[in-house]
Amino acid sequence: MPNATFHSVATSVAGWSRRMFLTASATSLAVPLFARTSRAEAMDPQTARAKDPRDPANLALTVNGRKHQLALDARTTLLDALRERLGLTGAKKGCDHGQCGACTVLIDGRRVLSCLTLALVAEGRAVTTIEGLAKPDGTLHPMQQAFIDQDAFQCGYCTPGQILSAVSCVEEGHAANDAEIREYMSGNLCRCAAYPNIVAAIKQTKHSMREG
Amino acid sequence: MAADAAPEPKANMGQPVPRLDARLKVTGEARYAADFPVGNPAYAFLVTSAIAKGRIIRLDTESARAVPGVLDILTQDNTAELKEVKFGSGGASTSIQKLGPEIAHDGQIIAMVVADTFEAAREAAYKVKATYAEDKPSATFGDEGLKEEDATKVSERHKHVPKVGDADAALASADVLVDAEYGTPTQHHNPIELFATTCVWNGGQLTIYEPTQFVYGLKNSLAKKMDVAPENVRAISPYVGGAFGSKGQFTPRTGLVALAAKKLNRPVKLVVTRDQGFTTATYRAETRHHIRLGARRDGKITGYSHEGWEITSRPDAYVVAGVEDSARIYGFGAVQTKVNAVHADRNTPGFMRSPPVVPYIYALESAMDELAARLAIDPVELRRINDTMHDPITGKPYSSRSLMRCYDEAAKAFDWSRRNPEPRSMRDGDWFIGLGCATAVYPTHVGPAAARVRMLANGEVQVQIAAHEIGNGAYTVIGQMAAERLGVPLSSVKVELGDSSLPPAPVAGGSNTTASACSAVLKACDAIRVRLARSVATTDRGRAAGFAADNGQEMRADLFRRLGVGAIEEYAEFIPRGGKPDAVKQLYAGQVAMTGGPNGEKLMYAFGAEFVEVRINALTREIRVPRIVGAFAAGRLMNTRTARSQYMGGMIWGISSALHEATEIDKARARYVNDNLADYLVPVNADIDRVEVILVPEEDHEVNPAGVKGIGELANVGTAAAVANAVYHAIGIRIRELPIRIEKLLDA
Ligand code: FES
Ligand code: FES
Numbered sequence: 010m011p012n013a014t015f016h017s018v019a020t021s022v023a024g025w026s027r028r029m030f031l032t033a034s035a036t037s038l039a040v041p042l043f044a045r046t047s048r049a050e051a052m053d054p055q056t057a058r059a060k061d062p063r064d065p066a067n068l069a070l071t072v073n074g075r076k077h078q079l080a081l082d083a084r085t086t087l088l089d090a091l092r093e094r095l096g097l098t099g100a101k102k103g104c105d106h107g108q109c110g111a112c113t114v115l116i117d118g119r120r121v122l123s124c125l126t127l128a129l130v131a132e133g134r135a136v137t138t139i140e141g142l143a144k145p146d147g148t149l150h151p152m153q154q155a156f157i158d159q160d161a162f163q164c165g166y167c168t169p170g171q172i173l174s175a176v177s178c179v180e181e182g183h184a185a186n187d188a189e190i191r192e193y194m195s196g197n198l199c200r201c202a203a204y205p206n207i208v209a210a211i212k213q214t215k216h217s218m219r220e221g
Numbered sequence: 222m223a224a225d226a227a228p229e230p231k232a233n234m235g236q237p238v239p240r241l242d243a244r245l246k247v248t249g250e251a252r253y254a255a256d257f258p259v260g261n262p263a264y265a266f267l268v269t270s271a272i273a274k275g276r277i278i279r280l281d282t283e284s285a286r287a288v289p290g291v292l293d294i295l296t297q298d299n300t301a302e303l304k305e306v307k308f309g310s311g312g313a314s315t316s317i318q319k320l321g322p323e324i325a326h327d328g329q330i331i332a333m334v335v336a337d338t339f340e341a342a343r344e345a346a347y348k349v350k351a352t353y354a355e356d357k358p359s360a361t362f363g364d365e366g367l368k369e370e371d372a373t374k375v376s377e378r379h380k381h382v383p384k385v386g387d388a389d390a391a392l393a394s395a396d397v398l399v400d401a402e403y404g405t406p407t408q409h410h411n412p413i414e415l416f417a418t419t420c421v422w423n424g425g426q427l428t429i430y431e432p433t434q435f436v437y438g439l440k441n442s443l444a445k446k447m448d449v450a451p452e453n454v455r456a457i458s459p460y461v462g463g464a465f466g467s468k469g470q471f472t473p474r475t476g477l478v479a480l481a482a483k484k485l486n487r488p489v490k491l492v493v494t495r496d497q498g499f500t501t502a503t504y505r506a507e508t509r510h511h512i513r514l515g516a517r518r519d520g521k522i523t524g525y526s527h528e529g530w531e532i533t534s535r536p537d538a539y540v541v542a543g544v545e546d547s548a549r550i551y552g553f554g555a556v557q558t559k560v561n562a563v564h565a566d567r568n569t570p571g572f573m574r575s576p577p578v579v580p581y582i583y584a585l586e587s588a589m590d591e592l593a594a595r596l597a598i599d600p601v602e603l604r605r606i607n608d609t610m611h612d613p614i615t616g617k618p619y620s621s622r623s624l625m626r627c628y629d630e631a632a633k634a635f636d637w638s639r640r641n642p643e644p645r646s647m648r649d650g651d652w653f654i655g656l657g658c659a660t661a662v663y664p665t666h667v668g669p670a671a672a673r674v675r676m677l678a679n680g681e682v683q684v685q686i687a688a689h690e691i692g693n694g695a696y697t698v699i700g701q702m703a704a705e706r707l708g709v710p711l712s713s714v715k716v717e718l719g720d721s722s723l724p725p726a727p728v729a730g731g732s733n734t735t736a737s738a739c740s741a742v743l744k745a746c747d748a749i750r751v752r753l754a755r756s757v758a759t760t761d762r763g764r765a766a767g768f769a770a771d772n773g774q775e776m777r778a779d780l781f782r783r784l785g786v787g788a789i790e791e792y793a794e795f796i797p798r799g800g801k802p803d804a805v806k807q808l809y810a811g812q813v814a815m816t817g818g819p820n821g822e823k824l825m826y827a828f829g830a831e832f833v834e835v836r837i838n839a840l841t842r843e844i845r846v847p848r849i850v851g852a853f854a855a856g857r858l859m860n861t862r863t864a865r866s867q868y869m870g871g872m873i874w875g876i877s878s879a880l881h882e883a884t885e886i887d888k889a890r891a892r893y894v895n896d897n898l899a900d901y902l903v904p905v906n907a908d909i910d911r912v913e914v915i916l917v918p919e920e921d922h923e924v925n926p927a928g929v930k931g932i933g934e935l936a937n938v939g940t941a942a943a944v945a946n947a948v949y950h951a952i953g954i955r956i957r958e959l960p961i962r963i964e965k966l967l968d969a
Contacts, residue, residue: 063289063341082340089339098256099249101462103413104495108898111413139249153247157239160226160866163692165246166414166462172247188907195905198898200413200463201692202873203866204906206226 068132072097073141081128087121088112090128091138099139099169103198110197113170114138120177139169142176151217152176155210163201171197175211176218184215228861232918233928237862238711241696242460251460254430255417255492262419263292265478265491266342268332268349269500270324273891274358274566277321277331277351285334285348290341292485294349295333295477297321303476306442308537308569309377311435311728311812313442314470314503315569316536324353325535326568327892328500333477335489358566358891361407361507361532369530372560375538379560383548383614386555388513391524395515399591403512403584404958405941406883407532407893408505409498410573411901414462416493416502418475420482427454427479432461434469435728436687440721441811442471447479451810459719461691461729466572467502468691469730474501496896503571504884506532506539510584514591520598520606525553529581530561534569538562543581549819549826550585550624550662552609566891572730574874575663575934579941583878586659586942587957590949594644600658600946601628601637604830612824620823621921623854624660627830630915631852632658635832644953652836655951659943661829661853664818665930667797668727669804670741674703675790676749678781680774682707682714684745688738689729690718692870693933694863695738701859702739702927706746708777724792725805727813732931735859737795739927745793752791756783797925823923827930829853831872831940835947842966845910846876846944852915855930861916868914868936875940877904883960 065080070090077095088105091097091114103111105124112124115137142150152175155161162168174197178184183193190208199207227237245251270277282294297320306313317325320332332349336342359366373381392398419430427449433439436456444451461468474493482489493501508531515524527547533539544558573579593600608625611618632638640656641647647654672686684703688695700714717723726738757780781787794805799816801807807814817825831851837844851872858864881902885894895901914936922928941959948966949955956965 063344082338084340085338092256093339096258097249098252101253101413102255102415102492104415104898106495106897106899108495109413139247143248149244149247156247157243158226160240160862162246163694163863163866163870164412164414164461164463164690165242165251165692166253166412168246169249191907191909195907198413198903198905200411200465200903201866202870202877202904202909204873204904204909205869205912206866207906209225 066129068129070128070131070136072136073138083129085128086124087114087126087128087131088123091123097138097140101166101169103167110174111167111170113173113197115173115177120174139172142172150176152210152214155213159206159210159213161203161206161210163203167197167199171199171207175207178211179215179218184211226862228865228916230861231916233920234858234916234918235701235860237860238697238701240694240863241700241716242690253414253460253462254419254432254458255490257419257430259419259421259488259490262488262490263335263337263485264339264342265333265335265481265489266346267330267474267493267497267501268334268346269328269497270331270351272324272353272355273327275324275353275355277324278354279352280332281350282332285345288336288341288345288348290337291334291345292337293335293481295481300477300480303480304446304448306445306471311438312471314472314571315534317534317569318473326500326566328497328568330473330477330501333481335481335485360886360888360891361565362509362530362563364565364888368564370538370562372538372540372542372562375562376540376542379540379542382542382544382558382560384557385614388524388526388555388557391555392513392515392526395523396518397516397592397595399512399514399588399595401512401588401591401957403510403587405508405580405583406959407507407886408573408882409884409901410465410467411898411903412463412465412467415495416472416474416498417491418478419488419490420479421488422483422486425449425453429454429456429479431456431458431475432464432468433458434461434464434689434691434730436719436721437725437808438728438811439471443475443479446476456721457719459690461689464691464729465574466576466730469572469728470503472502495898499884499893499896500568503569505573505576506570508580510581512584512588514588516592516596520596520603522551522607523554526557527585528559530563532565532567532570533562534567535564537569539570541577541580543577545819546578546662546664547581547585548614549612549824550660551607553613556613575938578662578938579878582660582662582938583941583959586939587945590657590942590946591955599642601632604628604660612819618823620825620923621856621919622826622828623917623919624828624830627828627852627854627917630917631830631832631850634913634915635850637832644950651839653839653951655835655837655947655949656832657943657945657947657950658830658832659939659946661831661851661935661939663732663827663931663935663938665736665825665827665924666731666733666815666817667736667740667925668733668813668815669796669800669808670726670737671724671792671794671805672738672741672745673724673790673792674742674745674749675788676707677788678778680709680713680777682709684714684716684742685723686718686726686738686741687721687723688718688726688734691729693729693734693867694860695734697863698735698859699738699742702742703746706743707749725808727808727815731815732933733815735929736925736927736931739859739929740925741793741795743926744795745791748791748793749789752789753780753784756780817924825924825930827853827855827932827935829935831943833943833947835944835951837948837951837966842963844880844948844961844963848911849876850913850915851936852917853932853935854917854919855932855935856919856921856924857928858916859929864916864932865914867933869912871936872912872940873904873909874937876944878937878959879941879944880960
């Protein structure tokens with residue numbers, strides 16, 4: 010099972026993580042720890058084997074510009090670390106398997122499924138959650154305002170993920186027309202089916218985001 | 222402001238104000254059940270059975286217990302103190318509540334591991350090893366070993382089904398007869414929010430955070446389960462991340478979490494995995510239908526016979542019996558109906574968005590299209606010929622009914638007149654084009670409710686009612702009702718919902734929330750107005766009672782001054798017409814008695830008409846829905862923005878029913894195969910194109926004081942038939958079993 014999980018990460022998170030995880034999936038659960046050369050403490054010097062992954066591993070997570078020092082079971086996903094350890098419950102768990110998009114956050118500005126990302130992998134990278142999207146004075150990001158204007162949600166559970174995905178969709182340049190928006194937003198399920206309003210919100214925002 | 226999202230209100234429609242909870246929802250601050258912080262929680266993980274029928278002969282928990290951090294493992298051996306909660310509406314979702322040794326369905330809970338961390342609990346759960354003695358299960362229709370019963374003899378809720386005249390004779394002498402069978406598949410609600418439960422004991426007081434459509438039901442059922450007094454239990458659920466019927470009843474996991482928390486004297490948090498949600502809660506059962514529809518040459522229907530079969534579990538006779546509604550919607554002449562409960566080795570099904578009408582109206586509205594084709598009458602005209610203002614069964618009048626106005630408005634917007642009635646006659650390059658339509662209908666329900674409203678002299682208003690925000694816009698429409706009655710801006714109104722320490726509202730099911738909750742809030746607000754009016758001389762009272770109108774602020778301040786108080790608070794109980802005098806008392810005890818639909822002096826229903834364009838690729842048979850138009854009339858609309866969104870979501874649900882959704886079952890083992898969001902198909906954004914909603918004005922003062930009919934379950938009814946009818950028109954094949962997938966069209 011662990012290998013299956015790693016493989017999913019490899020295919021779903023583009024770019025920087027892909028190579029690293031392809032290596033990981035071919036070997037073992039502990040490999041991501043080895044890959045982190047600064048983390049010598051993850052190895053038991055006596056046996057040169059990974060310590061029990063259950064043992065707390067220390068890491069620093071930077072979320073919404075704030076640095077947090079944590080000791081975590083190495084198997085902890087970024088989603089669970091955010092929700093259960095940092096109290097940032099904006100990112101939602103809808104499947105824990107990379108199938109719904111409710112857990113979408115930004116890592117170094119790119120959209121990532123936090124349920125398929127180990128917390129350890131996010132160390133040293135800038136994580137942005139929905140809680141960090143508005144300005145500190147409370148001014149909403151234009152995408153958040155557009156979701157309100159266009160009524161782009163009902164229950165609101167998929168919404169944090171939709172909004173972060175939508176911000177990325179525009180920044181990636183994948184919002185040229187309705188068809189493209191729909192395609193690039195199809196990783197975020199909305200069971201309330203607010204889809205047409207989500208498309209409208211992205212169209213409303215893409216100009217202001219560019220100007221801003 | 223966005224024009225599409227905020228339709229201009231027509232007669233009897235409220236303003237499209239943005240949702241009161243919008244900001245909380247776009248900033249991640251809205252707290253869903255699993256978001257509540259509790260001190261030092263332990264984490265639970267369920268273990269579920271790998272067989273559908275048989276017994277556990279050995280449950281080995283030794284290696285699971287050895288996982289570091291494991292605190293406890295609940296099994297059949299240490300959970301005997303949990304009491305049974307009766308199956309049924311307002312109660313338990315199933316009678317199958319024990320962890321063993323008998324196994325009655327696949328995925329039955331057999332153990333729950335509790336550990337210091339989620340990771341440890343999960344690891345240990347996979348190390349619990351069960352050994353079974355397995356019997357051969359019966360999974361679904363066509364299997365050996367099913368038990369079929371007349372539902373009226375065994376169902377808790379359906380003691381009789383509609384019948385009038387001699388349908389057999391009418392059908393035998395009909396000029397034209399449609400005789401056809403239809404089928405619908407198992408579906409799972411799959412709200413994006415997982416089933417979650419957190420329990421916290423504080424001395425003898427138990428607080429539960431669980432997404433629910435009925436906090437009072439949850440509170441009372443949990444009290445029974447734990448054998449404690451209901452006043453010692455508080456259920457909190459201010460936001461529900463989608464429910465669609467799946468969170469309305471008490472499911473077996475909940476008592477386990479409460480018990481574990483009690484034993485450990487520590488908060489315990491469970492988030493059920495997606496696949497476990499398929500078997501530990503309910504679903505929409507698969508159905509079969511045999512319909513006979515007879516008519517004269519001129520299109521007048523003379524006889525309608527409808528027999529339905531519905532899968533359920535072994536112990537529970539859950540049926541939806543949608544003939545209760547389908548038999549009323551046209552002037553049928555003679556009617557006969559029957560519903561059969563078919564017991565299989567499955568978990569107990571339950572309410573899923575528009576439970577009775579989704580399968581039964583799909584079948585009827587497909588048959589109507591077949592009849593129209595046979596008669597060579599336009600499908601819209603066939604509905605017009607058989608439109609009725611009276612119940613064909615009892616002769617009772619409809620309180621209001623705007624079906625044909627919906628048809629006419631939607632047909633016009635859709636440009637139905639361009640349709641060439643000949644199947645396979647419209648083509649655009651490689652694509653066959655098909656146009657189809659169908660009726661949407663939903664019974665108007667209303668239940669008892671209580672509300673507390675407080676108004677301050679400065680115009681601030683607080684509304685408290687344990688109604689439920691499940692995406693239905695409850696905060697917003699309840700706030701609008703109070704703002705309107707008390708003459709204050711919506712921004713001065715604070716609404717509290719979803720907490721069993723507030724006055725009770727019914728289960729958020731049957732689309733009754735706005736009708737019931739707004740009627741109670743209205744009553745409390747009016748009581749405040751009366752008290753304010755009493756403060757002035759009789760001659761001035763008329764003027765004072767109207768303070769909600771112009772000059773509201775000055776008038777209000779003046780009235781408060783005369784009364785010499787800073788705030789007025791009123792608690793009101795609302796019992797709908799036909800409700801029992803102790804209905805609110807029952808509601809406090811977690812029991813809801815709804816009225817409406819076919820049961821009152823008048824028939825109370827909302828109607829709509831939906832038109833669908835499909836495109837089917839001539840080579841690949843890929844099916845697309847480039848456009849759907851729906852027109853709906855449902856009494857007063859509180860807010861055109863939230864109403865449009867609910868209708869839109871409903872129509873997309875209908876498209877999903879027609880083309881996407883089905884839980885596949887491994888027939889040999891009676892297990893769900895596609896129990897995850899990648900394999901259980903629901904529409905993604907790229908599946909949905911133009912969705913147009915037309916709000917048809919309608920006034921109905923008889924349904925309830927608020928004048929509203931439910932809208933959350935109207936728009937996904939009939940859609941599947943409209944799609945199937947469009948598919949027939951496009952390609953000339955009649956698909957009578959949902960969902961319609963490419964492989965079913967290959968023979969064309
Ligand atoms: S929770 Fe991560 S994709 Fe569903
Ligand atoms: S708003 Fe409910 S799932 Fe998208």
